[in-house]
Amino acid sequence: MTQLPQSLGELQAVFDRWTQSMQNIKERNDRIAFVCAEMPALLLNRRLLKKIMTDIVKGKRYPDIRQATMFSNEFILYINNQRLYSVRLYIYEPGQYTPVHDHNSWGVYGCVSKKVEVIRYRRQDDETSQGYARLRETDRIMLRPGETSVVRPLNDGIHQAGNPATDTCVMLSVYGTPIRRLYVNQYDPLQNRVSRLYPPRLRKKRLATQALETMGVIDL
Ligand SMILES: [Fe+2]
Numbered sequence: 406m407t408q409l410p411q412s413l414g415e416l417q418a419v420f421d422r423w424t425q426s427m428q429n430i431k432e433r434n435d436r437i438a439f440v441c442a443e444m445p446a447l448l449l450n451r452r453l454l455k456k457i458m459t460d461i462v463k464g465k466r467y468p469d470i471r472q473a474t475m476f477s478n479e480f481i482l483y484i485n486n487q488r489l490y491s492v493r494l495y496i497y498e499p500g501q502y503t504p505v506h507d508h509n510s511w512g513v514y515g516c517v518s519k520k521v522e523v524i525r526y527r528r529q530d531d532e533t534s535q536g537y538a539r540l541r542e543t544d545r546i547m548l549r550p551g552e553t554s555v556v557r558p559l560n561d562g563i564h565q566a567g568n569p570a571t572d573t574c575v576m577l578s579v580y581g582t583p584i585r586r587l588y589v590n591q592y593d594p595l596q597n598r599v600s601r602l603y604p605p606r607l608r609k610k611r612l613a614t615q616a617l618e619t620m621g622v623i624d625l
Contacts, residue, residue, distance in 0.1 A: 409483075410467050413460075415453055419443075420483050420492070427489045433511060433581065437555055440490070440513045440579045445551045448515045448577060457482070457494065458575075468494070473605035475589070476503060488582050495566070495576040497521070502567025505540065505592040506602065509583040512556040514566060516548035519574035523554045526563040526594065538592055538599035548576075558584065563592065 409417040423443060430436050447453070461468055461480065468480045474493075478501070483492040494517075505526060514523055526540040540563065546554050547569070556562040558581075568574045588601040603611060 410465070413453075413456065413467065415450075416457070416482070419447060420485075424485055424489060427485075428487075436490075436581060437511055437513060441553050441555065444513060444515045444553050444577070444579065448517050448553075449551045451518075454517050454575070454577075475602065475604055482577075490582070491580050493578050493580070495578065497566075497568035497574050497576065499568055499571045499573065503565050504602075505563060505565045505594055507559055507563045507590045508556060508580065509586050509589060510558050510581040512562070512578050512580045513553050514548065514556060515553040515577045515579075516550050517575035517577050518550060519572045520568070520570050521548040521566060521574055521576045522546070522569045523548065523556070523564055523566045526565075526592070528560050528563060536599060537597055538590075539597050540592055540594040542594075563590075 409420070423440075426439060427436055430439055457468065461470060464470070468482055470480065472481050474481060476495070478496050478498075480494040480496070481491070482494055483490075485491065502522075505524075514521065523546045525543045525546075527543045529539040529541050530537060532538070548554055556564055566576065587607060588603045590599050591602040592599050
């Protein structure tokens with residue numbers, strides 16, 4: 406998806422500029438630094454963010470709320486054709502948090518409105534026991550509007566994000582090029598469990614495959 410509606414030309418201009426710059430930045434840490442430097446201006450552009458939110462309420466073509474996403478409070482704003490980066494918006498209700506999870510790419514999380522909390526974890530076990538994972542909380546970061554926090558891929562970036570307050574909050578995240586892993590890990594730190602979370606379409610295919618296995622051989 407590259408083309409945004411004309412009314413959001415300002416947002417398109419930001420994404421076009423990021424694409425051009427990111428193509429010339431080869432190192433991962435330099436890309437992260439570039440996004441960290443660029444994000445505050447977008448996070449603090451309340452007029453533009455309110456316009457996006459209004460378009461969601463009105464059911465406009467963009468952002469496409471029918472698009473399947475890993476989390477139900479996630480809105481895809483942009484996926485670069487070359488997978489250089491993607492931009493997603495998250496709206497958290499009071500007290501709502503994601504499950505503890507990891508990512509297949511780096512990410513920069515930014516606060517648009519109210520407060521966003523990011524809690525980081527470190528894996529403590531040796532990963533030899535299937536379904537078992539022991540985590541230790543390492544730090545908690547409270548983001549205010551315009552502030553950002555970096556999330557690293559895989560085990561270096563186990564985290565959860567959410568809303569510690571009583572007002573609905575808004576987070577905007579930029580993610581880098583994903584590695585080829587078809588799922589993310591989802592953790593239950595209290596039960597010491599880890600499970601795989603597949604994207605919605607893949608999840609449905611896997612469910613149907615499992616169902617077919619239980620139904621025996623059939624003629625398709
Ligand atoms: Fe995340």
